[in-house]
Amino acid sequence: MNPREAVSMAVRSIRSHRLRSVLTVLGIVIGIASVVTFATFGASVEAEVLGDLEGSGANNVYVFASPEDDDGFDRAVQPLFTAYDVNQIRDIDGVRAVVPQGIVQVSAVTHGNETVARQQVTATVPETFSNGSTVAGRPFELGAAEAVVNEEAATGFRENLSVGDELRLELSDGGARNVTVVGIVNGTAGELPVGGFGQQPRIYVPADPFYRTVVESPTVGVNQLAYPQVTVVADPARTEAVEQSVAAYLANESDAGQLKSDDVELVARTSGDFAEQIGDVIGQITRFVTGIAVIALVVGAIGIANIMLVSVTERTREIGIMKAVGARNRDVMQLFLFEAALLGLAGSAVGVPLGLVVGWAATRYAEVSFALAPVWMALAVAVGVLVGVVSGLYPAWRAARVDPIDALRHE
Amino acid sequence: MGSASAAPVVELADVRKTYYVGGVVEAMAGVSLSLDAGSYTAVMGPSGSGKSTLLNLVGGLDTPDEGRVTVDGRDLSTASEDELAAVRGTDVGFVFQTFNLMPRLTAVENVALPLVFDGWGRADRTERARELLEDVGLGDRLSHLPTELSGGQRQRVAIARALATDPAIILADEPTGNVDTETGDRIMALLGELHADGHTILLVTHERRIAEHAERIVHVRDGTIERIEDLGDR
Numbered sequence: 001m002n003p004r005e006a007v008s009m010a011v012r013s014i015r016s017h018r019l020r021s022v023l024t025v026l027g028i029v030i031g032i033a034s035v036v037t038f039a040t041f042g043a044s045v046e047a048e049v050l051g052d053l054e055g056s057g058a059n060n061v062y063v064f065a066s067p068e069d070d071d072g073f074d075r076a077v078q079p080l081f082t083a084y085d086v087n088q089i090r091d092i093d094g095v096r097a098v099v100p101q102g103i104v105q106v107s108a109v110t111h112g113n114e115t116v117a118r119q120q121v122t123a124t125v126p127e128t129f130s131n132g133s134t135v136a137g138r139p140f141e142l143g144a145a146e147a148v149v150n151e152e153a154a155t156g157f158r159e160n161l162s163v164g165d166e167l168r169l170e171l172s173d174g175g176a177r178n179v180t181v182v183g184i185v186n187g188t189a190g191e192l193p194v195g196g197f198g199q200q201p202r203i204y205v206p207a208d209p210f211y212r213t214v215v216e217s218p219t220v221g222v223n224q225l226a227y228p229q230v231t232v233v234a235d236p237a238r239t240e241a242v243e244q245s246v247a248a249y250l251a252n253e254s255d256a257g258q259l260k261s262d263d264v265e266l267v268a269r270t271s272g273d274f275a276e277q278i279g280d281v282i283g284q285i286t287r288f289v290t291g292i293a294v295i296a297l298v299v300g301a302i303g304i305a306n307i308m309l310v311s312v313t314e315r316t317r318e319i320g321i322m323k324a325v326g327a328r329n330r331d332v333m334q335l336f337l338f339e340a341a342l343l344g345l346a347g348s349a350v351g352v353p354l355g356l357v358v359g360w361a362a363t364r365y366a367e368v369s370f371a372l373a374p375v376w377m378a379l380a381v382a383v384g385v386l387v388g389v390v391s392g393l394y395p396a397w398r399a400a401r402v403d404p405i406d407a408l409r410h411e
Numbered sequence: 412m413g414s415a416s417a418a419p420v421v422e423l424a425d426v427r428k429t430y431y432v433g434g435v436v437e438a439m440a441g442v443s444l445s446l447d448a449g450s451y452t453a454v455m456g457p458s459g460s461g462k463s464t465l466l467n468l469v470g471g472l473d474t475p476d477e478g479r480v481t482v483d484g485r486d487l488s489t490a491s492e493d494e495l496a497a498v499r500g501t502d503v504g505f506v507f508q509t510f511n512l513m514p515r516l517t518a519v520e521n522v523a524l525p526l527v528f529d530g531w532g533r534a535d536r537t538e539r540a541r542e543l544l545e546d547v548g549l550g551d552r553l554s555h556l557p558t559e560l561s562g563g564q565r566q567r568v569a570i571a572r573a574l575a576t577d578p579a580i581i582l583a584d585e586p587t588g589n590v591d592t593e594t595g596d597r598i599m600a601l602l603g604e605l606h607a608d609g610h611t612i613l614l615v616t617h618e619r620r621i622a623e624h625a626e627r628i629v630h631v632r633d634g635t636i637e638r639i640e641d642l643g644d645r
């Protein structure tokens with residue numbers, strides 16, 4: 001029998017049981033839509049996060065302490081990296097700049113007659129602004145009573161900050177300092193590229209004179225400024241080598257290595273490392289959730305198989321008639337297989353767009369931009385048809401084997 | 412159709428068939444019979460004597476346990492499933508007591524069904540089905556579903572279907588069993604025309620009056636041939 005005839009007969013048979021067919025297809029629709037939804041949402045989140053990472057310096061090596069057995073997302077705030085370490089790292093081949101970052105505890109920041117409560121400002125060096133993200137003004141100078149703010153901080157006041165404005169910082173040790181805003185930036189080289197979605201408001205002040213955290217350097221034996229985090233700006237062609245050298249230095253000779261407690265680990269990571277790590281985690285979550293959605297698909301498949309089996313029993317006599325007028329086993333098989341495959345295809349045809357719409361809505365809700373997961377989508381359609389075929393296989397085989405004599409006696 | 416030469420188109424040689432459903436039933440207990448091309452044979456016997464079994468064996472719907480069934484020179488006892496399907500599709504045409512029409516297909520589609528499996532295109536087979544329905548007097552019922560037709564009309568659709576692939580042999584199992592006498596006569600007249608056209612006809616009935624339309628009557632009882640009664644050329 002011509003496959004086109006088989007398709008047209010299968011379509012007829014599906015249409016003659018409209019409600020039943022719709023209900024059967026519904027199972028597949030839900031399964032496919034769930035898979036597409038989760039896969040699309042996962043791909044969107046991943047694209048968003050990785051996009052953020054790509055935006056930050058690919059030639060930066062981030063140095064920080066991380067609790068062991070951790071994925072490294074927690075920023076340990078222990079000040080471990082001494083001025084000695086900073087200098088040693090600066091001497092490593094291929095290093096262009098070293099940007100230490102520390103935290104200065106404050107209780108409030110005043111602009112004009114508006115005071116906002118803040119826990120901390122970031123103490124760092126002018127090199128942190130060397131990544132070309134300055135929006136207005138210039139970097140601060142070390143030793144000066146100056147500050148740089150990011151755009152989020154600049155717009156965080158009722159009256160937007162602009163270059164030249166005065167800020168009053170209430171330090172948590174009781175004192176207060178006036179600083180002049182000299183620059184507005186959009187991200188810095190010093191920040192870890194894992195700030196989450198969107199940037200936090202930040203105020204940057206010069207390490208000298210604001211940063212006061214000191215520890216005794218085990219190597220030099222005197223009190224030195226010590227930072228919880230250091231960013232190494234490397235020669236772009238040698239980022240990997242620098243990463244390795246820095247890691248080797250940290251492991252072997254650093255003050256930080258001697259100061260750290262046993263349960264933390266010193267790590268040097270590039271943004272590529274972060275991207276890989278985050279991609280892995282998101283990929284794992286996506287696969288897990290999508291896997292659960294696949295269960296829905298399996299349930300849908302069982303629905304098709306069930307209906308096809310009922311259908312074979314119901315149509316036993318018709319199968320007998322077809323065989324009596326010359327239908328071969330494979331013709332009968334084809335009819336039922338096509339019917340099942342069409343149900344699966346219909347499920348995909350409705351399920352994929354539905355999944356995309358729900359996935360899109362989820363990205364709106366989570367405020368990430370929408371990205372397609374074409375491989376998963378193609379897979380979903382293939383799986384839909386496959387599910388139809390596989391679940392139709394046994395019923396079709398049963399149909400093909402129907403004995404015409406028994407079938408014609410069947411009521 | 413070819414002329415009524417004396418060459419046998421169907422031969423049964425010591426055919427046996429036993430069913431084991433709910434006890435052992437020897438439906439065919441050693442039957443030998445041959446049908447000449449263009450002949451008209453009736454099989455008569457009480458209910459359960461094995462008439463339908465005989466017909467089904469000749470039509471390739473069933474296969475013998477022992478013995479040989481030869482149709483058009485092809486031995487059905489060793490034929491594959493596909494070969495049996497081909498026999499059912501093109502060598503013989505079945506007419507059943509209960510019509511056995513596809514309930515969701517129209518008259519034209521029912522008649523065209525054997526042609527679907529024989530690989531005909533849609534236009535050709537619709538045309539052929541229409542002609543056949545006109546030949547059996549149903550030119551005005553082409554698009555009716557079986558439920559919209561009377562018993563006699565349904566049986567005529569079934570006869571048209573049996574003729575679709577132009578088989579040499581027509582197998583009719585109690586074709587008048589479900590219609591009134593007058594309609595039955597009309598069906599028998601149609602079979603007579605087919606015989607006149609050169610078809611070989613094997614008719615199963617338990618009514619003497621119906622069997623007398625044939626050239627000879629094969630009397631069966633308990634799965635064996637009791638006697639063969641020759642009615643002469645009519």
Ligand SMILES: Nc1ncnc2c1ncn2[C@@H]1O[C@H](COP(=O)(O)OP(=O)(O)O)[C@@H](O)[C@H]1O
Nearest residue numbers: 405430432436438457458459460461462463464
């Ligand atoms: N498919 C079958 N399964 C079991 N028994 C059958 C089957 N077909 C026929 N029989 C039995 O074989 C015997 C002959 O049946 P059948 O040829 O239909 O008789 P008839 O057509 O003369 O009434 C009966 O006893 C019937 O019950």
Ligand SMILES: [Mg+2]
Nearest residue numbers: 462463464584
């Ligand atoms: Mg019978």
